[in-house]
Amino acid sequence: MDLSEEESAPLVIRDRGGSQRSSSSTGPSLQVHLYFLPTTKEATTIHILCGQISAENVCIQVGKKCGILPVYQSLFGLASDDLSFWYPPSHMFKTEENLIVHFRVRFFFGNWFGEGPRASYRYSLTRGRVTPVLDYSVIEYLFAQLRSDFIASEAGVSPPLSAQEECLGLAVLDMWRMAKERHQSVKDLCKTVSYKSCLPKSHRHEIQKRNRLDRYRIRNTLKRFLKNLGNCSVDECSLKLRYLIELAGIEPSLGSETYRVNVSSSHSKSAFSLVRVTGGTGIQTSGSCPPDGALWQTFCDFKDIIDISIKRACHEQAPQDSRMVTVTRNDDRCLEAKFQSLKEALSFVSLVDGYFRLTTDSSHYFCQDIAPPSLLEGIKNHCHGPITSEFAVNKLKKSGFKGGTFLLRKSPKNYDNFFLTVCVQTPLGLDYKDCLIIKNQQFSLPGVQKTFSSLRELTSHYQHNKLLLAEVPVKLGCCCPPRPQGTMFTSIHHCHLLSTEFTRMTQKMNVLSVS
Numbered sequence: 285m286d287l288s289e290e291e292s293a294p295l296v297i298r299d300r301g302g303s304q305r306s307s308s309s310t311g312p313s314l315q316v317h318l319y320f321l322p323t324t325k326e327a328t329t330i331h332i333l334c335g336q337i338s339a340e341n342v343c344i345q346v347g348k349k350c351g352i353l354p355v356y357q358s359l360f361g362l363a364s365d366d367l368s369f370w371y372p373p374s375h376m377f378k379t380e381e382n383l384i385v386h387f388r389v390r391f392f393f394g395n396w397f398g399e400g401p402r403a404s405y406r407y408s409l410t411r412g413r414v415t416p417v418l419d420y421s422v423i424e425y426l427f428a429q430l431r432s433d434f435i436a437s438e439a440g441v442s443p444p445l446s447a448q449e450e451c452l453g454l455a456v457l458d459m460w461r462m463a464k465e466r467h468q469s470v471k472d473l474c475k476t477v478s479y480k481s482c483l484p485k486s487h488r489h490e491i492q493k494r495n496r497l498d499r500y501r502i503r504n505t506l507k508r509f510l511k512n513l514g515n516c517s518v519d520e521c522s523l524k525l526r527y528l529i530e531l532a533g534i535e536p537s538l539g540s541e542t543y544r545v546n547v548s549s550s551h552s553k554s555a556f557s558l559v560r561v562t563g564g565t566g567i568q569t570s571g572s573c574p575p576d577g578a579l580w581q582t583f584c585d586f587k588d589i590i591d592i593s594i595k596r597a598c599h600e601q602a603p604q605d606s607r608m609v610t611v612t613r614n615d616d617r618c619l620e621a622k623f624q625s626l627k628e629a630l631s632f633v634s635l636v637d638g639y640f641r642l643t644t645d646s647s648h649y650f651c652q653d654i655a656p657p658s659l660l661e662g663i664k665n666h667c668h669g670p671i672t673s674e675f676a677v678n679k680l681k682k683s684g685f686k687g688g689t690f691l692l693r694k695s696p697k698n699y700d701n702f703f704l705t706v707c708v709q710t711p712l713g714l715d716y717k718d719c720l721i722i723k724n725q726q727f728s729l730p731g732v733q734k735t736f737s738s739l740r741e742l743t744s745h746y747q748h749n750k751l752l753l754a755e756v757p758v759k760l761g762c763c764c765p766p767r768p769q770g771t772m773f774t775s776i777h778h779c780h781l782l783s784t785e786f787t788r789m790t791q792k793m794n795v796l797s798v799s
Contacts, residue, residue: 312382316342316362319388320428322351322421325465327428333379340373340656344699346387351421354670355696358642359422361390361634367439369627372634372654389426391638392539393417394564420521427524430531430538431458437484440542443534445490450534452502454527455482456509461523463510470510479506539563543632545621559621561635563643567611567619584613586640592650594629597622609633630654647766665739666765667702668693676705677716680764687714688761692739700724702739708756717753
């Protein structure tokens with residue numbers, strides 16, 4: 285046998301330094317790292333040159349480039365260059381700061397892929413019909429993000445050496461996917477890509493320390509496994525989905541965020557030094573730090589929160605930048621935690637705030653300073669989020685509808701479009717019509733020359749002037765605004781059902797267990 289074969293395949297690792305740039309820039313700019321761009325299927329960095337821009341608008345600009353629909357945009361956020369904190373949606377960037385940020389999926393929900401006793405799903409009007417939390421474009425981006433975290437051992441994704449067998453299974457899935465994407469045979473792929481390039485650095489180093497015979501055996505075992513799997517009929521999306529499922533099994537804390545804090549002992553019965561937030565369990569606290577093995581106690585789920593406040597810490601020995609965050613439950617019990625810096629406190633509060641909107645109330649915010657600018661603008665204009673026509677009609681029917689009643693909503697597919705959904709009185713009875721509104725610096729209707737500076741101005745105009753909808757003249761009447769505790773398609777829930785699409789995928793992937 286040729287033991288030198290194991291050493292001959294290159295160790296291909298794509299780091300951030302080799303990412304493509306979408307535009308050249310000689311002056312200062314905000315640099316946004318993307319883990320996946322659909323047009324190139326690679327990581328890239330884009331430069332934003334305008335003077336000031338909010339974090340939310342950066343996410344919208346980048347979301348357009350990545351093919352992320354408005355419905356899923358609220359799952360994303362901007363992380364700092366070292367991934368140590370997140371910028372709230374309201375944060376204003378100045379290009380002269382010349383910062384580097386990372387566009388990442390921030391909000392995770394357990395069992396979003398449809399496996400396990402409690403699956404996550406999006407709110408639906410029809411009982412028994414379940415809509416997946418993510419679509420394919422988000423799955424592609426999430427795969428690229430978590431694969432990067434896995435190989436670089438970043439963002440808390442750092443499997444122990446005891447999980448090496450499972451990590452080798454992920455490497456098999458990764459190489460199989462590469463062969464599919466490149467339209468290569470597994471044999472040809474193994475000539476140019478080493479399986480070690482698909483493993484975390486610590487695992488690569490551990491394997492490299494082994495004798496050559498051990499390394500040869502590992503390599504040949506994986507090659508035989510890949511050769512056998514190569515005959516299976518499976519698409520790239522299913523391979524990426526299985527990769528994410530297996531990674532979630534290796535890293536149970538995947539998608540959680542943990543903060544080191546100082547407890548306010550005067551208001552707390554038990555001391556804790558860690559606060560963790562997850563989509564499935566809400567806010568948890570622990571008194572021990574890893575690697576001692578943290579024992580987590582749940583403080584509350586998101587639906588139980590009634591208030592969050594941020595104040596400057598008043599203790600004499602407290603750093604000037606430290607902040608006290610108070611989370612109040614619906615039974616008036618409070619959690620008080622002191623964060624060492626304002627950016628950490630804002631990172632924590634914006635996380636809880638975002639989960640609350642996704643799970644409990646889509647038009648709510650706890651602190652105006654961190655609220656998404658588009659949410660504040662939507663509330664001001666009585667505009668709903670990116671909901672479908674079906675949801676809009678359902679809300680109009682529940683509002684005691686009559687002719688002229690209307691609902692203003694964002695388009696679920698286009699960031700620059702809005703819709704008026706209007707209840708129209710016809711000779712045959714009440715009907716519902718959608719009217720497109722286009723945003724291009726100002727707001728206008730297709731085929732109408734008149735423009736408006738705001739959505740409120742547009743709706744006010746047509747409350748006094750007739751609007752032609754499908755040859756039916758209509759004067760807008762009462763508006764149906766967003767209401768507290770409102771659920772819509774962007775809301776995430778849990779159930780014991782699986783979506784048909786994801787059930788089909790996961791059943792087909794049962795043959796791919798490679799642990």
